[in-house]
Amino acid sequence: MSHPAAAHTRLDVEPYALLAPGQGSQKPGMLTDWLSLPGAERSLARWSEICDLDLLRLGTTADATELVDTATTQPLVVAAALLAVQALHAAGGLGPDTMVAGHSVGELAAAAAAGVISPDDAIALAAIRGHAMADACAADRTGMAAVLGGRPEEVLTRIAELDLVPANHNAPGHLVVAGRIEALAALSADRPADAKVVVLPVAGAFHTEFMAAARDTVTRAIGKLVPRNPIRPLLSNLDGRPVTSGADALTKIAAQITRPVRWDLCTTTLRQARLTTLLELPPAGVLTAIAKRELPHLNRHPLRTPATLTTALDALTTPNRPGSTP
Numbered sequence: 611m612s613h614p615a616a617a618h619t620r621l622d623v624e625p626y627a628l629l630a631p632g633q634g635s636q637k638p639g640m641l642t643d644w645l646s647l648p649g650a651e652r653s654l655a656r657w658s659e660i661c662d663l664d665l666l667r668l669g670t671t672a673d674a675t676e677l678v679d680t681a682t683t684q685p686l687v688v689a690a691a692l693l694a695v696q697a698l699h700a701a702g703g704l705g706p707d708t709m710v711a712g713h714s715v716g717e718l719a720a721a722a723a724a725g726v727i728s729p730d731d732a733i734a735l736a737a738i739r740g741h742a743m744a745d746a747c748a749a750d751r752t753g754m755a756a757v758l759g760g761r762p763e764e765v766l767t768r769i770a771e772l773d774l775v776p777a778n779h780n781a782p783g784h785l786v787v788a789g790r791i792e793a794l795a796a797l798s799a800d801r802p803a804d805a806k807v808v809v810l811p812v813a814g815a816f817h818t819e820f821m822a823a824a825r826d827t828v829t830r831a832i833g834k835l836v837p838r839n840p841i842r843p844l845l846s847n848l849d850g851r852p853v854t855s856g857a858d859a860l861t862k863i864a865a866q867i868t869r870p871v872r873w874d875l876c877t878t879t880l881r882q883a884r885l886t887t888l889l890e891l892p893p894a895g896v897l898t899a900i901a902k903r904e905l906p907h908l909n910r911h912p913l914r915t916p917a918t919l920t921t922a923l924d925a926l927t928t929p930n931r932p933g934s935t936p
Contacts, residue, residue, distance in 0.1 A: 620702040621702045621923060621926075623703055623926040624886065624926055625708065625709070626887040627708070627888040628695075628708050628723060628888070630691045630720045631691070631891065632713040632896075633714060635895065637893055638674055639671075640893040641666070641668075641693070644693045649696070651666065653692070654669070657685070657689050657692075660730060662737070663685060663686070665685065679744070680744040680747060681741045681744040682740070683740065685733055687736075689736075690893050691716065691892060695719065697919055698923075701919075701923055705842070706841060708723075709843045709845065709880065710842055710845070711880075715740075718735050718736050720845075721840075721860070724843075725840055726837045726839070727838075735828065739824065743814070743816065743824040745824070746814060746821050749823075751792075752790055753788070753789075753791050753809065753813075754787065754810045754816060755787055757786070757787055757797075757801075757802070757807055760783075760801075765802045769797065773789055774788065775787065775818050777815065777818055779874040779875070780900055817868065821867045825865065832863070837855075837856030838856045840859065847862070847871045847872055850872055850874070873897075873900070886909060888909070888910055890913060892913055895912050909925065
């Protein structure tokens with residue numbers, strides 16, 4: 611599948627971080643405003659054929675209950691991010707110094723933004739990943755819970771006692787754990803001191819060995835692709851560091867299905883980089899909220915509409931101009 615053509619002009623933008631959210635960021639109507647972009651409906655029609663879903667309907671009129679299904683949500687979230695990537699590309703706002711990262715399934719959108727795979731391939735992989743993970747969820751009664759606060763050593767000891775595992779290291783004091791439903795209930799009933807436990811409305815224990823069959827399915831699908839080396843820095847959820855090649859990126863993306871998301875390490879790399887701004891792709895908000903706590907020195911632009919994208923690019927091409935969205 612073809613990669614998008616290079617933009618005819620490139621804006622002189624300062625280096626920034628471009629972040630792609632994962633499952634859980636979806637919301638009803640999240641594609642509606644983006645349909646005003648030239649070619650958006652055409653892209654959605656093509657992607658709908660690729661993943662055998664009506665992405666246009668799902669992103670405009672479907673209610674929240676319909677967007678919970680893992681097989682539906684993953685390609686939809688990636689499609690939302692890719693519409694904004696296409697708009698950034700068309701505006702000439704994607705430079706070689708743009709640092710890209712994605713959270714969980716958001717890594718597929720990030721890989722496309724970094725030039726490793728095409729948008730069409732990202733959608734196809736998101737659909738395969740979503741279906742495979744949904745099948746794995748049906749095989750066991752598992753789930754996930756956020757553990758907020760508490761002393762880290764006590765939290766880790768308690769979840770180990772219950773045979774739960776860390777699935778997402780989002781930030782200090784913000785850990786998502788996964789495992790069997792009974793163990794999550796026990797954690798909620800007897801939580802670590804000073805910690806809050808919030809059971810999440812997800813279908814299974816993502817980023818654990820419960821997803822081994824899904825990892826194998828995605829690995830086979832990835833083996834049929836010929837990735838390109840990234841044309842801009844692409845951070846991995848494995849260690850928060852830039853990948854070394856396109857093949858390295860895809861290998862790590864498949865492996866992360868059963869490994870914890872180390873978003874905290876991605877944040878460390880962003881903190882060390884010489885950046886002043888980050889943009890979060892739609893459906894934006896989750897990663898910007900983490901950055902508000904962990905990277906307060908950065909200007910943050912959650913791209914919720916094409917208008918916010920224009921504002922962000924304007925700020926990036928006019929340093930010191932107000933326009934950051936908290």
